[in-house]
Amino acid sequence: MRGLPSTQAMTKLVLISRDFDMSHLIPSIHRAAPELEVTLHGHENASDAEVAVCWNPPTGAIAALPRLRLVHSIAAGVDNILTDPSLPRVPVCRVVDPQHARGMSEFVTWAVLHFHRQLDRVISNQREERWFRPPQQDPSTCSVGVMGLGEIGSRVATDLHRLGFSVRGWARRARDLQGVETFEGSQGLEPFLQGTDILVCLLPLTDETRGILNARTFNALRPGAKLIHVGRGEHLVPEDLLRALNTERIGGAIVDVFPNEPLPRGDAFWQAKNMIVTPHMASVASADTIGLQVAENVRRLVNGEALHNAVDVTRGY
Incomplete structure (x- = not known):
């Protein structure tokens, strides 16, 4: 994974979840793309993020981001995102772990x-x-x-x-x-x-x-x-x-x-x-896999390239 070009230095990501501590993903995202700014939902200035990285986000949290350009799940499933009736019409991507x-x-x-x-x-x-x-x-x-x-x-x-x-x-x-x-x-x-x-x-x-x-x-x-x-x-x-x-x-x-x-x-x-x-443990993507795939899709978003693992929201997957 090549590093993100300097033109993406100010791209901001916000990690959003209703009941899951996503802070452990910050180091993995920074290892994949040190130039990205990453914050947590509810923190100061989080509302100006362009990318929402989510797992089971609170209803309306994504729609409250006026600069939003991309929603990215941290797993293969996106139903916890698509059930939000206020979800903006922006691309939604998921993580596909080869393992x-x-x-x-x-x-x-x-x-x-x-x-x-x-x-x-x-x-x-x-x-x-x-x-x-x-x-x-x-x-x-x-x-x-x-x-x-x-x-x-x-x-x-x-x-x-x-x-x-x-x-x-x-x-x-x-x-x-x-x-x-x-x-x-x-x-x-x-x-x-x-x-x-x-x-x-x-x-x-x-x-x-x-x-x-x-x-x-x-x-x-x-x-x-x-x-x-x-x-x-x-x-x-x-x-x-x-x-x-x-x-x-x-x-x-x-x-x-x-x-x-x-x-x-x-x-x-x-x-x-x-x-x-069992506690939703059957198979879980690693933090580094999530970081790499989110960072790559941010690079593609900024460069106007096709996104990896984009979701057909009409089908739900």
């Missing part, structure tokens, strides 16, 4: 093995001081369904297939993945679910996918199916999952993303039956 798909695949593989090797049952037995060795099943007997077959979902599905699992995938449009049975569109959703033992959600958040992890979806799965949710928090209808776990319609869940984060103390999910709560 993101690998990290997500590692996490999902662990989660699938947790259920396939019945480690959830082993952990429960330990609490009861019960010695029981679950039978070892061939992975081909376990059908893993991946919702969302973009770059990350395709990597996850392909890696699980290589491990010997029976893998199926569902997406908005038809996809062709070697060794993976694929379904598409609303007409393909129910057949996809009906043959799934472990459901993995890796969908983008759109109007069509919001709330898709609901009672109807859970009831379409094989009885006792497991859920691995690493998509977006708003995919999930919390009360429907809690009910499905309590009735054992869903036999277990690993949930990494929630409609409200961080998950508050006292939330029913903390003590939900056969559920593991």
Whole structure:
């Protein structure tokens, strides 16, 4: 990454988040482009920033920047930005970490093995001081369904297939993945679910996918199916999952993303039956990757060049 030319010395960035301390990104941005001026939301003179670098910004915070030219997410997801009805009509970009798909695949593989090797049952037995060795099943007997077959979902599905699992995938449009049975569109959703033992959600958040992890979806799965949710928090209808776990319609869940984060103390999910709560950790871009990609897009913005990883705001990704 080459340094920013001196003509960009006065470009100001503001880091904006409702509930996440973004100050750790300042050194990484400065390492990539020492000439940039970086400040935090709420600090003096932050309102004259031209670039907003965001994660879950407060509603209206971005619109309060009169000189704004670019909004940049610090992650692959931008739904936490696009839900703001006052969002100005400026380009929106996201971070695409080349290691993101690998990290997500590692996490999902662990989660699938947790259920396939019945480690959830082993952990429960330990609490009861019960010695029981679950039978070892061939992975081909376990059908893993991946919702969302973009770059990350395709990597996850392909890696699980290589491990010997029976893998199926569902997406908005038809996809062709070697060794993976694929379904598409609303007409393909129910057949996809009906043959799934472990459901993995890796969908983008759109109007069509919001709330898709609901009672109807859970009831379409094989009885006792497991859920691995690493998509977006708003995919999930919390009360429907809690009910499905309590009735054992869903036999277990690993949930990494929630409609409200961080998950508050006292939330029913903390003590939900056969559920593991993880703190939105499945795969996270490094601070240096964020710094490099934000700095490069600032350079491109000032020079009038095409931006990297620009978002189609009508599609939401």
